[in-house]
Amino acid sequence: MELRQLEAFAAVMSTGSVTGAARLLSRSQPAVSRLVQELEAEIGYALFTRHGPRVTPTEQGFLLYEDVDRALGSLQQIHLRAAEIARGNAQPLLLAATSALALGLLPQALRRVEAQTGAVPIQLRSASPEQVVHAVLSGAVQLGASSLPLEHRGLEVHWIGEMPCVAVLRHDDPLAAHEAVPLQALAQRRLITMSNPFRLRHRLDATLARAGHSPARREALIETNSSVNAQALARAGLGVAVLEPLTAYGAPLEGLAVRPLDTNIPFVFGVVTPQAKPITPPVRALIDALLAAASALPHFVQHDASAHAALLRTLYGDDRGNDHDDQSSDAAAGDDSPS
Known part of the structure; x- marks a missing residue:
């Protein structure tokens, strides 16, 4: 596969037509069609069904697009980061959080951090709990905030919070x-x-x-x-x-x-970073600011990170808690099934 092929495929998916993709990429329509056809020949299946000038993604096309979109997004981040390094800019905070924490906690915490350190570049991704864990484990982000379970090998849990629904x-x-x-x-x-x-x-x-x-x-x-x-x-x-x-x-x-x-009805959540990786001062400040922001909310209770397994047993019962611990180990070994 070539980057130009993936860009052409993603552009057709986004615009819904080869013509629109050609305009988006500043290429000719035949060139975009050829790149998509070369990609289809490379992978061995059709990504679109053709209806004259219009195209419709196949089921395989939708499935592949999820990974291609993430890969192109990562490449774009690398490109932007390379330019920032050339300009001497500070490293951005790369964050992933479930929608609850992204909406209800991170804005206040980031405001606290910037009040102390000044404005910093921020990239915040809102995702499912499973995707937040994967983003931290893969190193795509520096910090994740999500509901439990979070006890995966490769994650450092900094603190756990509990509040009633x-x-x-x-x-x-x-x-x-x-x-x-x-x-x-x-x-x-x-x-x-x-x-x-x-x-x-x-x-x-x-x-x-x-x-x-x-x-x-x-x-x-x-x-x-x-x-x-x-x-x-x-x-x-x-x-x-x-x-x-x-x-x-x-x-x-x-x-x-x-x-x-x-x-x-308890809601339990925590903050994690990649294990065995140094924590930068802005990330450390954000960990503390998240705890301070959570502590200001009604009925917040802080738990030590070591209480993770006991909290799972409380939430799900002994059997369910043990199942989650097993799944956490499987995920760390390469099983991406939801936990």
């Missing part, structure tokens, strides 16, 4: 009058929550099941992969959102009330 609802909702929303009251309401069954959703379902209510059997349940989406749905009056607290407190939407639940 909250109910987010319209400010004029009758439940907003409660200081703490009764869990039993949610049995009569439409719930909005996360779709990932192995993290927050797992604990919510288990807690409601112990109270004699299983939302998994409710047709009215709304699932989403974003806390911001859940807040917007709650603001529209479509239900009560049960969410992790970082987004609810750190990036609240106007017109919503945030209330604790009368039953603790």
Whole structure:
């Protein structure tokens, strides 16, 4: 494979046509078509189906694009970094975080860092917990912030935080009058929550099941992969959102009330860096600033990094905790399956 072939393929995927890709790359249309055809010949399968001047990505094309996009992005970062080194610029902070921490914690922490050290270049990637871990393990970023589990070989966990989940609802909702929303009251309401069954959703379902209510059997349940989406749905009056607290407190939407639940559903998260790599002063300052920003939020409890395994057993039960520990070891050995 050649870089020009991958660039042509990515450009066609992004623009939806060979003509648009040619304009984007400042190349001729026949040249872009030839580069894509050479790439298809190299890999042995079609990336697009042709309909005259229009093209449609094949399933294999969509799958390959995910990796090509990441690779081209990394090359672009190298190009930019090379130019920064030539100009004598400071190394940027390369960060990856789940959307909850990227929205609810990192902005305040970065503001603290820049107040102390001045402005620094920042590259922040929002990703799933599994992708955050992979980015740190691969060295693509200097620091990751994510929910547990984080106990993979090759990661250094600096601190772990715990906060109870909250109910987010319209400010004029009758439940907003409660200081703490009764869990039993949610049995009569439409719930909005996360779709990932192995993290927050797992604990919510288990807690409601112990109270004699299983939302998994409710047709009215709304699932989403974003806390911001859940807040917007709650603001529209479509239900009560049960969410992790970082987004609810750190990036609240106007017109919503945030209330604790009368039953603790813990949300546990941590900060990690690549193991056996030196930590630069800006990264160290950010680790401390993240802890300070989290400590300012309601009901925050700090745990030592050594408490990771015990916290997993508390969250998932003995068997589930052991399973996560095993999966963490597998991932470190090269298994990229979600944990």
